[in-house]
Amino acid sequence: MYNGILPVYKTRGMTSHDVVFKLRKILGTKKIGHTGTLDPEVDGVLPICIGPATKVSDYIMDMGKTYHATVSIGTSTTTEDQTGEIIATQRISESELNNVQIDNVVASFQGIITQIPPMYSSVKVNGKKLYEYARNNETVERPERQVNIYQIERTSDVSYENNTCQFNLMIKCGKGTYIRTIATDIGKALGLPAHMSKLTRTSSGGFHINESLSLEDISQLHEQEALQEKLFAIEYGLKGLPSIYIENNDIKNKILNGQKFNINDFNTSISGKVIMIDVQSEKILAIYEPHPTKTDEIKPKRVFN
Incomplete structure (x- = not known):
């Protein structure tokens, strides 16, 4: 039986549970668990614990994550990302924003910040997930939470198109952080509607996207009986x-x-x-x-x- 941690590349369009389900079929084992979900339209590295290594999944989640995100200014959505319905729009001209304004606002999000989880999230309130309230058009008070943003910086020029603007961010953060909420809160700080239009997780728990394997890679390595050598030992998941x-x-x-x-x-x-x-x-x-x-x-x- 396999035993170790496998960094998997999750493609867009799949849920984290889909990845686990497919891996169970490929590897013929039920003892598989992921280390923190990625939304379906987010791609990137998803560390998977297999066999006895499932005992350390919580510790891997505590080690932090890195994301590359695209923030779109000019529209906001129900889900705070590109998958939701547009709820507010505002025309953005090139004279309205500049790099200095944006960078000053972005810098204010570094450190311990307070977030309110999105309505379309799996956070539970009174034993019920927020997205269940949202789908029923119910409103409920969402609990504030503090999260740690270790580093955040703009990584692209601000581009303008169709009366909106976009820029990319690199964010290193602790667990429980909602990147799409950072995007909308940046917009609020600028006095403008905003949402997160694209997101990739480039590292998680010490595992980088460059060392992650696709499901196709994993299937081939399993058939060649060469997969175990690609797994990281339990000790690696506890290096923090x-x-x-x-x-x-x-x-x-x-x-x-x-x-x-x-x-x-x-x-x-x-x-x-x-x-x-x-x-x-x-x-x-x-x-x-x-x-x-x-x-x-x-x-x-x-x-x-």
Whole structure:
């Protein structure tokens, strides 16, 4: 059975669930999961966890993502992207905006920002997804959320066509960020309707689009029995966490049995999640974290045995 992380290139027109469904058929295994959905009209890298590697999918999602987006100024839509119905328009002339204005607004979105999720999203309110309310023409108060924008910058000249303008952005961000909401909020900051007209995810969880494989590539490699060598080890999916290398066999056995430890048992400062790695095999043994009530203890979050 396969075991590892596979960066897949998701084409436009497919859902993330479609990718998982097709991979299950290709590989003949049900133990497959993705690491954060991409909307159907978004393409890019989608890290897929296979076999025991499904245990680390949450940690991959915590490692951040990079997107290349196109922002269109002059129209806004119900979905905040190009798939929705137009709800507002305004003619944009070349004398109305300049690079300096746009760059100043774009720069204001770097750091911790507050977002209101789009109505057409899978965020749940009162146990029901927002897009379900939207499809029923129901309104509901959407909870604000804070997201982290590590870097955001304009990557193209501003172009004008058909009384609208467009420009491209590169955005590095933490999980839970809605790029289409950034596009519409940039428009609001400029006092103009806007939406996201194109989006590609170029990296996710440390995996880059250039190293991702298409479903066709994966099918061929599987038939040639050469796919396993393309999979990344579980350890790669946890590279965002600090590591402690374990040499003592007695401690290894205690870790694999899920025992707790005194925080001073290891010659390192532990303030959050940490991975325990076997020195000899370089394989991950477990993920540990500080005990919620006993400040002098660490406890296993997940054991890999």
